[in-house]
């Protein structure tokens with residue numbers, strides 16, 4: 640998908656990966672709407688640092704009406720620029736997500752509230768964002784006659800979701816987070832199939848560890864885990880390397896319905912070696 644003069648929404652745009660993605664898309668000539676739940680004063684600073692091609696819109700991605708309104712705001716903010724250069728809303732890089740730290744207990748039911756919170760943001764939020772972005776992209780084109788579905792041979796847009804290696808290798812340490820990200824992998828495939836006739840691709844990225852607000856405070860634990868169980872490189876991924884993968888997915892029209900792991904071959908396993916502590920003691924419980 641062409642970046643130049645087209646509008647892209649970046650959710651979680653005030654977070655670690657979102658900020659890195661947003662600023663690169665601006666450098667590549669795109670218009671960027673950063674969506675995040677943080678208050679306007681915090682988000683505006685992030686957008687202002689990227690210049691006039693970026694705008695911040697405060698939004699809760701789990702709220703369907705709120706997301707619809709945020710997309711309208713972004714489109715009207717950039718209306719003049721889009722009209723002048725025949726640009727369109729052409730995609731979304733969906734980075735918003737949460738991982739809530741919780742100590743393990745002997746009672747699995749203690750994890751239910753945490754699972755519900757992450758399910759809402761990571762899974763339902765992904766459905767809401769993908770649906771509204773796809774509909775807003777299609778709304779820019781003539782409606783098919785009668786009740787017919789959209790069918791086109793032209794590329795209209797791309798959605799890049801963020802899953803995680805924890806959505807592939809589902810293990811105890813990500814008891815609740817992992818399944819919410821496995822659902823993102825599933826949605827990516829089914830949405831790609833559903834939206835194909837509209838010329839909209841859907842892909843995802845699964846990073847290992849990127850040092851950001853989400854992982855702050857766990858770097859020692861993660862470094863040990865990467866050293867033990869990654870192939871190469873056995874260290875966290877710099878945010879700009881994640882951005883390279885996002886750009887590949889946006890620009891390579893033939894990749895669709897696909898997830899790309901960016902993880903140095905890290906495989907997530909519960910370490911049950913005799914000389915190790917019980918994993919429930921060792922793990923920081925990113926449940």
Ligand SMILES: NC(=O)c1ccc[n+]([C@@H]2O[C@H](COP(=O)([O-])OP(=O)(O)OC[C@H]3O[C@@H](n4cnc5c(N)ncnc54)[C@H](O)[C@@H]3O)[C@@H](O)[C@H]2O)c1
Nearest residue numbers: 651653654655656676699700735736803848849851852853
């Ligand atoms: N950082 C990692 O190591 C890592 C690894 C694998 C996957 N991921 C995934 O990558 C994505 C980006 O992660 P990050 O490292 O940039 O995290 P981050 O915490 O730095 O940024 C996430 C952003 O999402 C926003 N957000 C949270 N809930 C929201 C809501 N309801 N509505 C709107 N915005 C909301 C937050 O305010 C935050 O700015 C996430 O989906 C995460 O699960 C991250």
